[in-house]
Amino acid sequence: MTQFVLLFRSDLKEMKSRSPEEMQKAFKKWMDWRDSLEKNGHCKNFGQRMEPSGKVVRGRAKAVTDGPFVEVKDSVQGYLLIEAKDMGQAVDLAKGCPILEWDGTVEVRAFMAA
Numbered sequence: 001m002t003q004f005v006l007l008f009r010s011d012l013k014e015m016k017s018r019s020p021e022e023m024q025k026a027f028k029k030w031m032d033w034r035d036s037l038e039k040n041g042h043c044k045n046f047g048q049r050m051e052p053s054g055k056v057v058r059g060r061a062k063a064v065t066d067g068p069f070v071e072v073k074d075s076v077q078g079y080l081l082i083e084a085k086d087m088g089q090a091v092d093l094a095k096g097c098p099i100l101e102w103d104g105t106v107e108v109r110a111f112m113a114a
Contacts, residue, residue: 001083003044003111004090008097009074010104012052018102029098037082042093045081052077074105 018026037043052075056067077099084090087110094106 001085002087002090004082004084004087005109005111006080006082006090006094006097007107007109008077008079008099008104009107010077010099010102011074012077014102015077026098026102029101033096033098034080036096037080037093042082042084043080044083047079047081049078050076077104 034043034046054067056065057063058065082090082093084093087108090108090110094108097104097106099106
């Protein structure tokens, strides 16, 4: 089995426009999806949700600016570490992520071998 990180990206403004009822339904879908990954032995670490803002340190000058990146529409909202037999299976698991229903994205990345 190989470890992968799933990075969840979404448009924070779009998410904030959802009603409390829509947010509750979405939360249940997230929990059901995570429970399914865990039950089937794919979840390695549940990760955590991330605050919508932070700092970015850039380049040799080590310039510090407010983040996340202002020039992008979506930003990383959280992550999850999973185990899958290969990239194909990891992508199939990512396709079940509820963030996709809100036009979000799931970036699937393998860790480099040592």
